[in-house]
Amino acid sequence: MRIDIITVEPDLIKSPFENSMMKRAIDKGLAEVHFHNLREYGFGNYRQIDDYQFGGGAGMVLMIEPIAKCIEKLQSERIYDEIIYMTPDAKTLNQATANTLSLKENIIILTGHYKGVDQRVRDKYVTKEISIGDYVLTGGELAAAVLCDAVIRLIPGVLGDETSALTDSFQDNLLSPPVYTRPSEYEGMKVPEVLLSGNFPKIEEWRSEQAYKRTKEIRPDLLD
Ligand code: ADE
Incomplete structure (x- = not known):
């Protein structure tokens, strides 16, 4: 381009x-x-x-x-x-x-x-x-x-898999779900259990729910 x-x-x-x-x-x-x-x-x-x-x-x-x-x-x-x-x-x-x-x-x-x-x-x-x-x-x-x-960043080949644009906020008219990295606990604040479970279908389900919840709270206009 x-x-x-x-x-x-x-x-x-x-x-x-x-x-x-x-x-x-x-x-x-x-x-x-x-x-x-x-x-x-x-x-x-x-x-x-x-x-x-x-x-x-x-x-x-x-x-x-x-x-x-x-x-x-x-x-x-x-x-x-x-x-x-x-x-x-x-x-x-x-x-x-x-x-x-x-x-x-x-x-x-x-x-x-x-x-x-x-x-x-x-x-x-x-x-x-x-x-x-x-x-x-x-x-x-x-x-x-x-x-x-x-x-x-959307031109094919610009982003690697690890930064794929497909899961960005707005790509499905939804905001992104929360993300976490190490440590799994910081000053008593724990990463949601499901993300540590290794159960990928469950993780996907949790992410979808969170994305929907966040969108409904912050940008309900996107759901119209
Ligand atoms: N030029 C000045 N303000 C602008 C805006 N909000 N968007 C695009 N171009 C601009």
């Missing part, structure tokens, strides 16, 4: 890709991530990329031309399955979306800044808009890193 990220803050977004799971996926050749500094497509000596909004109001808006130039350059090189815009005014990312995106070959992720991008960018180029939650970040860079992490 190839991901092209268009950003005004490339340094802000690079480090998650230089560490841990995403770095491993890139090193294994399972994911390819390219960063494009929007400023390189800006106007004039100052490489202008934003301007005041029509109608007045606080905050600058990213202009359509630099973004169009960058996207069209990329589109002249390959076909993209999705052009995603990270923005708080969109549907919230969930596991189903991450699963779907993990099967794509080429995607562009556009990150907003300031007041966001000119609406015509969204109308003309963007095929999918994603928010990572009901709060406003300074820019879409961290949101794009979150999206990439959620997607890249």
